Amino acid sequence: MATFTFQTQACCSQTRARAGVFSTPHGLVETPRFMPVGTLATVKGVTPDQLKATGAQMVLANTYHLHLQPGESLVAKAGGLHQFMRWDGPMLTDSGGFQVFSLSQLRTITDKGVTFRSPRDGRMIEITPERSIQIQNQLGADVIMAFDECPPYPATREEVEAATQRTYRWLERCIQAHQRSDQALFGIVQGGVFIDLRQKAAKDLVELDLPGYAIGGVSVGEPGELIDEIVRETAPFLPADKPRYLMGVGTYQEMVRAIASGIDLFDCVIPTRLARHGAVFVRGDRWNIKNNCFREDLAPLDAECPCYTCQNFSRAYLGHLWRCRELLVYTLLSIHNITELIRFTQKIRESILADRFTEEFGHWLN
């Protein structure tokens, strides 16, 4: 029996949406599903117990950030990420590619890899495809990601084509370097906003027969319609029997549209980031708890939400905590936002299983 399997349970009769189960050594991931992000081996402000109660299944952490602090050796010594941060469910590490390109100063990119100055202590760091995989092997997540070159937006076709080709060469080296059969290495489709480059990249990757595929390099500044188009035109080239993961996407509408194109997995820092600004997702809308209209509002954020925050606290109390800048408000809003985005994908999943996806979520597709 394979360590990693993906089984499709139902397909929408009107769109490419599907419901499935991705099996990992640390448990199942029911798809479509939103995955919370725990960049530095912690989902900001939320304990593992609280995270479990949100309905989280697979949780992300980040190779770039964890390499800088505390370093993968310590995590390995602790028994791996699961043990270090005490998340016993499935985990995924990003390769650090995106962060190396978006956060680092003074980087030098060659075919060998990327050299950059650490923003923490100024030392020069080289990350190659081999090194990224070694780090991820030490971190020990269930799913690890190929080290890719993520071109900025906008970029010329030539720049994007070169980056896409390099990403492919790097993927071959990632596969060679990967040492652990209890970790699944996912490839990442790049290609910017050039649909033909995306489609070629997808076809090339599929020939490598990987246990899963991601679409990367979206949500980097391009218009939302372009994200839709990229996903719609790329996803069909990825195999039906492998999970498809759209990286860095996690708003209501983006997720519905991507699911309609056949995407299974999402991640985004938005639920915890918005919480730190007092913003909450409520039934498809975005509110701010600072708003004076909530000052004496004794209702929960969402009376139908099963989260700890909504089961216990009023908008008035959350607004009070916000006005006092009490730490607890970040925790409570994060718990709600994560629960809300996961529940949203769970509801979509249920609609697909009942073949009612377009009836129930079609209004998001227009």
Add this chain to the structure above:
Amino acid sequence: MATFTFQTQACCSQTRARAGVFSTPHGLVETPRFMPVGTLATVKGVTPDQLKATGAQMVLANTYHLHLQPGESLVAKAGGLHQFMRWDGPMLTDSGGFQVFSLSQLRTITDKGVTFRSPRDGRMIEITPERSIQIQNQLGADVIMAFDECPPYPATREEVEAATQRTYRWLERCIQAHQRSDQALFGIVQGGVFIDLRQKAAKDLVELDLPGYAIGGVSVGEPGELIDEIVRETAPFLPADKPRYLMGVGTYQEMVRAIASGIDLFDCVIPTRLARHGAVFVRGDRWNIKNNCFREDLAPLDAECPCYTCQNFSRAYLGHLWRCRELLVYTLLSIHNITELIRFTQKIRESILADRFTEEFGHWLN
């Protein structure tokens, strides 16, 4: 049957230490016991569920702070503090006296009360003994405190004597103003560092036959030996069948010494305040999680501590979170520190019940 009762279960044969049970409308408080502080209707960074798991029984909130934000009317409209902040155990509100005197600018004190400028919005606010009790009646804690004048340290005997006499006159007005039989009004013994003034104040208060008594105005800058002496010389004048509460005290040694003088209840912001500086209480010592010696230390803070933090996370992980200034570290360190101080008073209680207090805790008394 009285709403509030205090029953002594055991007395130490060598000191005045005692173990008892204070019964309130929201449950029992086993004494001696440390009480965590939730100034603004939240124990900083800790959910009510997490707080319950620390062993907390009675929890404090503050009248001065809650009057300024969100205001007692909103709390009353929400059903009172218990419902507002979702703490279903016993609660106590401080009267605001200490904060009015220590935090406010431009205050005017007359026999009527205190007028001061709100540090939040600049408006002038008057708090009289009657007003403090009205506010506390609206907040709805199980125990409410008399509005007292807390003289600074150092102060002349004449200043302290005048403040102590005013505190007594204010207490009579507090008793008159108090409207709820489901709330116990505690008197506060003032008298600064003048033992005879403390003793006279205690005797005067006892004649009013209140359901409990506090010693206030300590830990305001005077040397630790003076606190010991004040408590040692004052507590015996308070009735044996009522709980005795030493306000604002909560370090290991101060608590052991006060318990030896017959004190039952303590409160202090120190566990959460220290957590925000990375400091933790471990078996009688104070450590800092920033320390490099913990960088690769995979042991919990205290292997014998039953708290969520110690049951799950290593010193290395906590140090990692600290270095990243991750919100979670404040929560995890607060949970441990609160648990530790409560457990310390629980262990003292058990030693008193077994009449082994001086054998087990005598080393703190020298």
